[in-house]
Amino acid sequence: MLALFYFFVAVAFAIGIWQVNRLLTYRVIFKEIKDGNKIITFQNDNNPIATEKDNDIQGKFFMIFLVGFYLLMGYCLIFLHDIMLPDAASIEGENYDNLYTITFVLIGIVQFLTQALLYFFAYKYRGIKGRKATFFADSHKLELIWTTIPTVVLAVLILYGLSIWNDVTDLEGDEAILVEVYAKQFSWEARYAGRDNELGRGNVRNIEGANTMGIDMTDENAADDIPVRELHLPVGKKVVFKFRSQDVLHSAYMPHFRAQMNCVPGMVTEFGFTPKYTTEEMRQQEDVILKVASVNEARVANGEEPYEFDYLLLCNKICGPSHYNMQMKIIVESEKDYLTWLNQQKTAKELF
Amino acid sequence: MSAHHHKETFVTKYLFSFDHKMISKQFLVTGMIMGVIGVLMSLLFRLQIAWPEHSFSIIEAFLPERFQSEAGVMKPDIYLALVTIHGTIMVFFVLTAGLSGTFSNLLIPLQIGARDMASGFMNCISYWMFFISSVIMVISLFVQAGPASAGWTIYPPLSALPQAIPGSGTGMTLWLVSMAIFIAQSLIGSLNYIVTILNLRTKGMTMTRLPLTMWALFVTAIIGVVSFPVLFSAALLLIFDRSFGTSFFLSDIFIGGEVLNYQGGSPVLFEHLFWFLGHPEVYIVLLPALGLTSEIISTNSRKPIFGYRAMIGSIMAIAFLSTIVWGHHMFVSGMNPFLGSVFTFTTLLIAIPSAVKAFNYITTLWKGNLQFNPAMLFSIGLVSTFITGGLTGIVLGDSALDINVHDTYFVVAHFHLVMGVSAIYGMYAGIYHWFPKMYGRMMNKTLGYVHFWITAIAAYGVFFPMHFIGLAGLPRRYYTNTNFPLFDDLANVNQVMTVFALIGGAAQIVFLVNFFMSIYKGKVATQNPWRSNTLEWTTPVEHIHGNWPGEIPEVHRWPYDYSKVDENGEYIFGEDYIMQTVPLKAGEQES
Numbered sequence: 001m002l003a004l005f006y007f008f009v010a011v012a013f014a015i016g017i018w019q020v021n022r023l024l025t026y027r028v029i030f031k032e033i034k035d036g037n038k039i040i041t042f043q044n045d046n047n048p049i050a051t052e053k054d055n056d057i058q059g060k061f062f063m064i065f066l067v068g069f070y071l072l073m074g075y076c077l078i079f080l081h082d083i084m085l086p087d088a089a090s091i092e093g094e095n096y097d098n099l100y101t102i103t104f105v106l107i108g109i110v111q112f113l114t115q116a117l118l119y120f121f122a123y124k125y126r127g128i129k130g131r132k133a134t135f136f137a138d139s140h141k142l143e144l145i146w147t148t149i150p151t152v153v154l155a156v157l158i159l160y161g162l163s164i165w166n167d168v169t170d171l172e173g174d175e176a177i178l179v180e181v182y183a184k185q186f187s188w189e190a191r192y193a194g195r196d197n198e199l200g201r202g203n204v205r206n207i208e209g210a211n212t213m214g215i216d217m218t219d220e221n222a223a224d225d226i227p228v229r230e231l232h233l234p235v236g237k238k239v240v241f242k243f244r245s246q247d248v249l250h251s252a253y254m255p256h257f258r259a260q261m262n263c264v265p266g267m268v269t270e271f272g273f274t275p276k277y278t279t280e281e282m283r284q285q286e287d288v289i290l291k292v293a294s295v296n297e298a299r300v301a302n303g304e305e306p307y308e309f310d311y312l313l314l315c316n317k318i319c320g321p322s323h324y325n326m327q328m329k330i331i332v333e334s335e336k337d338y339l340t341w342l343n344q345q346k347t348a349k350e351l352f
Numbered sequence: 353m354s355a356h357h358h359k360e361t362f363v364t365k366y367l368f369s370f371d372h373k374m375i376s377k378q379f380l381v382t383g384m385i386m387g388v389i390g391v392l393m394s395l396l397f398r399l400q401i402a403w404p405e406h407s408f409s410i411i412e413a414f415l416p417e418r419f420q421s422e423a424g425v426m427k428p429d430i431y432l433a434l435v436t437i438h439g440t441i442m443v444f445f446v447l448t449a450g451l452s453g454t455f456s457n458l459l460i461p462l463q464i465g466a467r468d469m470a471s472g473f474m475n476c477i478s479y480w481m482f483f484i485s486s487v488i489m490v491i492s493l494f495v496q497a498g499p500a501s502a503g504w505t506i507y508p509p510l511s512a513l514p515q516a517i518p519g520s521g522t523g524m525t526l527w528l529v530s531m532a533i534f535i536a537q538s539l540i541g542s543l544n545y546i547v548t549i550l551n552l553r554t555k556g557m558t559m560t561r562l563p564l565t566m567w568a569l570f571v572t573a574i575i576g577v578v579s580f581p582v583l584f585s586a587a588l589l590l591i592f593d594r595s596f597g598t599s600f601f602l603s604d605i606f607i608g609g610e611v612l613n614y615q616g617g618s619p620v621l622f623e624h625l626f627w628f629l630g631h632p633e634v635y636i637v638l639l640p641a642l643g644l645t646s647e648i649i650s651t652n653s654r655k656p657i658f659g660y661r662a663m664i665g666s667i668m669a670i671a672f673l674s675t676i677v678w679g680h681h682m683f684v685s686g687m688n689p690f691l692g693s694v695f696t697f698t699t700l701l702i703a704i705p706s707a708v709k710a711f712n713y714i715t716t717l718w719k720g721n722l723q724f725n726p727a728m729l730f731s732i733g734l735v736s737t738f739i740t741g742g743l744t745g746i747v748l749g750d751s752a753l754d755i756n757v758h759d760t761y762f763v764v765a766h767f768h769l770v771m772g773v774s775a776i777y778g779m780y781a782g783i784y785h786w787f788p789k790m791y792g793r794m795m796n797k798t799l800g801y802v803h804f805w806i807t808a809i810a811a812y813g814v815f816f817p818m819h820f821i822g823l824a825g826l827p828r829r830y831y832t833n834t835n836f837p838l839f840d841d842l843a844n845v846n847q848v849m850t851v852f853a854l855i856g857g858a859a860q861i862v863f864l865v866n867f868f869m870s871i872y873k874g875k876v877a878t879q880n881p882w883r884s885n886t887l888e889w890t891t892p893v894e895h896i897h898g899n900w901p902g903e904i905p906e907v908h909r910w911p912y913d914y915s916k917v918d919e920n921g922e923y924i925f926g927e928d929y930i931m932q933t934v935p936l937k938a939g940e941q942e943s
């Protein structure tokens with residue numbers, strides 16, 4: 001595939017150079033006309049204004065371009081499908097995926113139709129000498145149509161989108177597990193709220209020794225907090241994250257869960273979701289298998305270890321030179337495994 | 353300021369000229385030089401992202417040794433520096449000053465029928481401030497620790513703390529100084545444009561007889577005046593935070609092993625201030641391009657632009673809405689989710705006038721008699737990329753959907769198509785179309801064709817697949833993706849995109865050759881080569897002070913009387929165009 005592509009590139013390039021070469025003949029030549037007068041002409045007597053022949057050729061090029069563009073769009077939609085993110089791994093993400101599908105189908109249809117009209121008209125109405133263009137300056141009916149239709153469609157999208165937005169941003173209430181995610185150049189840390197499910201206050205002014213997150217140990221909620229370096233989440237339970245940053249802006253991006261929130265120094269931000277599949281279950285999902293296969297194809301070609309799927313937390317806000325390598329693994333497991341793991345971790349009080 | 357002849361020296365003619373036509377050429381050439389720098393930078397960092405760890409002799413030759421981690425491989429912070437300066441240069445220096453500066457200066461007096469700008473002096477100052485700010489921006493590339501590297505959005509604290517990234521030292525200071533001058537330049541220019549359009553229109557040139565180009569440039573200037581000062585204040589406050597220890601944007605920061613003495617500020621405030629300009633800025637970039645193409649599409653379709661009044665309405669609606677949508681860049685910034693809902697609403701509203709514009713362009717082509725001059729090809733290309741890029745705006749503007757694509761390559765693909773490529777196409781269209789007005793000669797048509805087709809293929813080749821690596825979750829501004837096995841299968845796509853970028857870059861050489869050769873060797877232009885209706889084509893080919901040798905012509909009709917026929921179906925004046933200066937024939941209805 002890639003070889004074919006390079007071949008086309010080479011051909012296109014060669015044609016380009018050939019054309020440029022041919023055209024750079026601005027050379028002035030002198031012609032002797034019958035009566036002996038010398039006149040100056042250009043060897044390439046190029047009419048700078050489009051002729052009928054130009055219109056014909058360029059009009060056809062537009063049609064060819066349209067076909068090529070359709071092929072490109074089709075290729076991307078079909079063959080690049082495997083490399084895209086798998087279906088959402090959180091309950092809230094299901095709605096996200098629905099809205100996503102609806103929106104993409106809609107804009108896809110509009111894209112295919114309008115591009116077709118644009119390039120087809122360019123081809124169909126390419127200039128011919130003597131043909132009269134139609135003087136058509138206005139039509140309130142048409143304009144009404146294409147103001148109303150987008151308005152209605154967008155109204156539907158807005159309403160659906162806002163209802164989803166309200167759901168995902170509503171973190172009030174019931175029994176969520178509270179986790180603090182703490183960002184700094186260039187790594188992540190986390191803290192579980194412990195038995196009381198309340199996080200103790202944190203501030204960079206308390207950073208000292210092992211207390212790298214600046215937990216305020218004078219706050220009584222802090223003693224049972226559990227600082228960790230790896231995120232474990234129980235499947236099927238709502239988790240609410242509180243984000244803090246130690247230095248610059250970061251963004252906690254968990255693409256498989258359709259979750260992202262900036263980490264802002266001087267402020268606590270929040271986001272939440274409910275994991276739907278354990279890591280193990282996720283590895284068995286059809287599109288994850290496809291994705292992993294596609295990754296491993298590339299890795300084998302480079303002689304690298306095969307890759308196994310894991311949930312990830314990435315940094316998605318430019319935060320300094322090593323922004324490109326700021327990640328933390330997320331493990332989703334059964335509630336039992338999660339509790340076992342959590343109980344093995346030391347509390348803040350034990351640690352400092 | 354009449355047509356009589358001043359004594360001109362080299363200095364008053366070429367350097368400190370007050371003549372709007374000369375100033376527009378100065379803007380254009382400066383913008384082009386900055387454009388070459390900006391594009392070369394993008395090619396360098398595209399090489400890095402496609403073939404990380406690979407050593408390139410061009411990088412070895414281009415970048416100072418201290419910017420290379422090993423011979424021929426750029427350092428991560430230099431990658432970010434290149435991205436930052438590329439973005440800054442393309443958005444502000446090429447597509448704001450280079451595009452709007454060039455064509456506002458050239459066309460406003462000519463199309464409204466004025467002898468010059470309201471203030472030639474301010475115009476001259478405005479150019480030289482632009483020149484100085486360009487020079488400072490270029491100088492910042494040579495700073496020891498590297499130029500600004502916090503992204504063109506320069507979010508603090510990253511941009512405020514040299515401890516966080518080396519480019520936030522002297523490099524960032526120069527960036528801020530350069531941009532402060534740039535903003536002042538832009539304000540002076542914009543005020544001049546507004547005043548000129550409002551006051552200096554010739555007799556008969558009512559607001560509803562203005563070409564759409566004028567409307568676009570007029571409204572652009574207004575948006576600039578409204579929004580640029582806010583960026584200025586953001587830059588000023590940032591300078592205070594950086595240099596005088598204030599805490600407007602900074603709070604609770606621990607870096608380099610110590611707590612910094614900042615308390616109570618918020619980076620989110622900066623984001624609000626930045627995007628209050630930042631979003632209108634994309635329309636400052638885009639509207640002039642749309643204005644130019646409106647004119648070009650109508651002329652070369654030999655048809656009136658469809659829905660002239662609707663187009664004016666859309667321009668005004670876009671301008672108004674563009675000042676109340678900035679929050680769509682901040683859905684996950686930690687701002688109140690309810691505010692996010694409001695911004696989703698306003699943002700999706702702005703899709704409506706944009707859609708109207710796109711449909712109106714397509715309808716203008718319908719049943720036309722299309723003349724495919726290079727300018728026309730680029731205009732059609734613009735409509736295509738504007739639609740492709742605009743549609744993905746519906747995804748990004750919806751807060752619920754933006755959560756997962758924010759700051760990924762999906763965004764990069766979106767804004768390059770809708771703003772970058774579209775506006776560049778508009779700029780090229782404008783250059784091909786008005787070159788005869790600027791230099792009195794014609795550009796080579798066939799080179800123009802070659803330039804367009806290679807560029808069009810390359811642009812989609814780079815930016816269409818880019819959506820999909822974004823949907824794969826790839827964050828932007830990553831120096832390399834090799835630390836995530838998750839992204840290993842995107843390497844091929846990245847390489848293909850880079851190859852297309854190199855081809856597209858090479859195609860611009862064709863343009864540069866054509867442009868500079870044509871200045872000296874192009875065919876001498878006739879007065880109205882495209883058989884166009886607007887006033888600029890009534891001036892002589894040779895540039896003179898005051899534009900018209902005699903009286904300024906009077907205007908009798910709107911600019912879009914192409915292919916207007918009488919009741920027998922014959923052209924009213926025997927030609928398929930009627931210039932604005934032609935009085936109505938007895939019995940003719942004004943369109």
Ligand code: HEM
Pocket residue numbers: 391394395398435436438439440442443447502503504505764768771772773776814828829830853856857
């Ligand atoms: C040769 C053509 C171009 C190529 C290959 C190119 C490529 C890129 C890429 C890959 C990025 C993203 C880097 C990243 O986020 O990691 C980028 C950033 C950017 N580009 Fe371009 N670009 C081109 C032309 C343009 C044009 C015409 C504009 C004008 C609007 C533009 C404006 C920007 C901006 C504003 C950014 C954001 C910079 C930032 O993230 O700080 N680019 N470019």
Ligand SMILES: [Cu+2]
Pocket residue numbers: 250251315316317318319320322323324326
């Ligand atoms: Cu980061």
Ligand SMILES: [Cu+2]
Pocket residue numbers: 630631632634677678680681
């Ligand atoms: Cu915006």
